[in-house]
Amino acid sequence: MRGTGDVQTLAGKGREVFGLCVNCHSMAAGDHRSGPSLRDVVGRRAGSAARFARYSPAMRNAGIVWSPENLDSFLRKPARFLPGNIMVFAGISSARERTDLIIYLTEAKPDERNAPGSSVLKRADLKQAGPETRITTITYCGDAYNVVTALGVAHRFWEFNLRFKTDGTSKGPPPGAPALIQSGSSGDRAYAVFAAPEEISAFVERVCPPAGERR
Numbered sequence: 001m002r003g004t005g006d007v008q009t010l011a012g013k014g015r016e017v018f019g020l021c022v023n024c025h026s027m028a029a030g031d032h033r034s035g036p037s038l039r040d041v042v043g044r045r046a047g048s049a050a051r052f053a054r055y056s057p058a059m060r061n062a063g064i065v066w067s068p069e070n071l072d073s074f075l076r077k078p079a080r081f082l083p084g085n086i087m088v089f090a091g092i093s094s095a096r097e098r099t100d101l102i103i104y105l106t107e108a109k110p111d112e113r114n115a116p117g118s119s120v121l122k123r124a125d126l127k128q129a130g131p132e133t134r135i136t137t138i139t140y141c142g143d144a145y146n147v148v149t150a151l152g153v154a155h156r157f158w159e160f161n162l163r164f165k166t167d168g169t170s171k172g173p174p175p176g177a178p179a180l181i182q183s184g185s186s187g188d189r190a191y192a193v194f195a196a197p198e199e200i201s202a203f204v205e206r207v208c209p210p211a212g213e214r215r
């Protein structure tokens with residue numbers, strides 16, 4: 001048995017293990033990513049996080065309330081514990097790591113900024129995007145997109161390296177002001193993030209040669 005005085009340090013270890021989850025989960029309330037927010041997950045009915053619309057039927061109809069015990073079984077082998085669930089995660093074989101992680105999920109009310117990996121994975125608030133990020137025009141010519149930011153700087157991408165995304169949450173860009181976010185480290189690929197899907201094709205102009213190269 002572990003005394004309660006240990007909880008902080010154990011939660012600290014659990015926070016490290018939570019690094020396996022941060023690609024898909026946040027501990028901030030209502031911050032759903034590819035998976036639902038895990039804030040207050042212990043004691044919550046499985047498949048019931050408010051405004052998370054992408055649960056599998058298996059999770060929605062699991063008919064369980066998350067407890068330290070069933071979380072331990074689930075996190076050991078998600079696919080075996082709940083066949084048909086869509087969480088792409090093989091499981092954690094170490095009982096010790098699972099225990100620390102579950103203490104973290106139960107006890108910690110962590111500040112998301114302190115979570116491991118979150119400096120990379122924390123989503124920027126695109127409502128606050130600066131002029132170097134705010135896109136003013138996107139033109140398409142040949143096999144390339146030419147993206148001009150509010151600073152007047154043009155960025156050219158091979159069409160396969162510019163990905164279009166939407167973020168309709170409170171952190172997404174304002175309507176009509178998509179944001180350019182670098183992806184990867186090489187600088188030749190990026191995301192253009194829009195407030196809504198309807199904006200995308202309306203925003204992209206088919207112009208040859210690209211603006212700035214016309215004579």
Ligand code: HEC
Pocket residue numbers: 017018020021022023024025034035036038041045046047048049054055056057058059060066071075084085086087088089092101
């Ligand atoms: C690749 C993305 C991904 C990773 C990595 C991942 N999850 Fe998930 N998780 C999901 C998705 C998606 C769901 C919803 C599954 C479904 O509906 O079948 C989910 C569901 C859950 C649930 C059920 C939540 C609820 O509201 O009922 C828990 C608990 C959970 N994950 C914990 C974890 C923990 C802890 C880790 C890290 C050890 C982790 N997950 C890693 C994507 C992921």
